[in-house]
Amino acid sequence: MALISGVALSLLAGSALPADAAAGMRFYSTGGWFMGGMNVPVRRHRATTVKREKSEPRKETGFGEMPKGPLQLVVSINTQKVTLFSNGVRVAQGPVSTGVPGHPTPMGVFSVIEKDRYHHSNIYSGAPMPYMQRITWSGVALHEGVLPGHPASHGCIRMSHDFAKKLWPITKLGVRVIVARDELTPTEFAHAKLFVPRSKPAEPQTAMNAATEGAAQPTANLADATIEHPDRVLSDAVKPSSTVDPPKPLVPGYKATDQPVKPAGHVAVFVSRKEKQVFVRQGFVPLFELPVAIDDPDQPLGTHVFTAMAETEDGTGMRWNLMTVPTDPSVSVEHRHSRGRSNEPPKPVVHWKPPSTAAQALDRIHLPQQAVDRISELLVPGSSLVVSDEGLGRETGRGTEFIVLTR
Template identity: 35%
Template sequence: MVQRIAFRSSLLALALAASTALGTGNVLGATERPLQIIVSKDQQSLVVYDGDTVVATSHVSTGKKGHATPTGIFSILQKARHHRSNIYSDAPMPFMQRLTWSGIALHASGQVPPYPASHGCVRMPDDFAKTLFGMTEHGMHVLISDKQVLPTPVSHAFLFQPKAEAPPLLSDVELRPTGSQLPSSTQPVEIAMGEPADKPAESALPSGPPVRMLITWRGQRETTMDAQNILIDLGFNPGLPDGVSGSQTVEAIAAFQKSENLPPDGRVTAELLSTLYKKTNRGTPANGQILVRRDFAPVFEAPITIAEPHAALGTHFFQFHSAADADNNGSGGSWFATTLDNALPKTIKARLGLTDDSDSLAFNAAERTLDRLSLNAETRQKIEKMLADGSSLTITDNGLGQETGKGTDFVTITYAGPKG
């Protein structure tokens, strides 16, 4: 669970005394739901949301010129009540909540002016920082944006929902021995015993940590890995399918190309992958990928198809909230979407072949991006079996960011557009 029981009770007590205890912020109430934090650099504000409901607010101070706080999608990687900076002269950073391993964090400060003044971190008033520290857990998402953005409810067929398992067939029910009522019987008879008909169905929502998902364009690594796996199926030996085009992979590609009367250059290209797909009757190669993490570690990845490959996806964040009363079997839930501004550099657009920019202010921007995605049933089923309260999905053109690594969720750094 994203919220622990101990945190709920302390948050409720803090909420009752919010108007006098905080002064610099506002806490509206306790919640058992997964939360997220949104920091606005333009407004110099921090807002805690339960879905689209405001739970707590405060003013903050972000990075000054030359030390700008990065914008994007982060999560809390580490918490420490007493911490000192290992970058800036051992400066105290009480109630520190780390967002990147490169030095960005939320923390308390005795100096929180209503303008950017930090070295990149998000400074909070002491009392509010202490309160927030008690509301959060590792993995809680933090979105940082230039403009003020809001999470909104979203319903779309592509978004994952937990599925209730069908009741067992009589042939699948455990056989239990019982005494026979027939006079001639001397051996126990095994009878299929199901659960009582009036027993309430259990929720289909899995317990355990939430999953983190990232959908983005497929890169050279994924294309190479795909080619390696198909070459193995065809009887060639490219070595370990690791997405690295080493000498063994080059030799295997060249051998395949010779067998097909193609120039044996040994290179992984879109044309090669298309040929491999046709050879194995796999249809059209996917141009996107979905990656799944849990507990800050990779779980699996799979191909995904993105329509309109010339158009940017934009950057969208979705968070799942379970709903025990969503239907009769207790499964289902709600998704909340937040769209961030992301002005892609020309180099990234050229590499991805994008000619149309995304518009974060367009009506239903997140839903329009979801309309372009298609995923095979096997991958969908695999994800829906893992889906838990607080699970999240990021869709972005940025790929697997450099801040994403060991001990992190997916970290997406967005790019600021022109001011005006």
């Protein structure tokens, strides 16, 4: 107690000293206070370990509260922006840098088919591409990169560090990505031909008769729906990394009932005017394809992306939204010779054919009823219907949904 009182008096005395004397007072960790010629020791305390609770890993706040529902990403070439929508509501937008004229970023309808947090380029000398989210196997992806304020990549979509980091934990494989010239915004859309949920029927009982000696008689109509393009040729430029194990190659011409990989997840439907077919996949795995009837087959349909958002409250319907991707109008050219100048080449007369609206396109498409029934049984939020004049492009293959290139 005497020692503590002495220290206290010394400190009080120090506070009463003139400024020049107080300035000479210092503290030394090994010897205590030194004031003038007087050394005041400090009582040493036993070192104690403060028990601290193990901190929980900080959760990424990301873009804040978002409406619950399917995610959609839209990249605009003209504005060099990427916009994130959740449940059809815009929640974030950030700058991007897309491909230069010699290596343009393809425009069209894509989805995330691979994710790699610490990816390095397979083409450009192992260049780091953090937070990589691939949209084609030929080498196009969203990833963190340098943003000079204008197109500067070799086809990829560069994002800022902040946006790429926040986007990374909330996306899953299959998230829709649309690349267009201008910014697009999804709108609520309803139409009688859009799919509605339907419960799966009970397993049919097999018919037995003496002629077949107890053999089961097939009853599923879709068993005869063959898949003629199960494995499109993929580019050798980029190989999938080990983060995703795409389905193994499928044998051409197999039937839906012989499918070797069990599909899961949301269903993707693609109607092609060019091929006059409807193609159905689930979780990147082909299910079946069937012929489809289209009214006025020479009239463009346009490219329309319908996305299932959520079931209605009573569970008997589905809420959909729509994004129409602008495409160059279809052109038919008629050559006419100029009068009196037969030596000149014929002059083309261009007839523009504007595409149908989304509602008009659905009105013109007639799907087989068995296809509608099967799709309705698989329908969940996040499922999609893409209608386009294009066919199955070179980018659609193993481990992808339907990739539709509009340029």
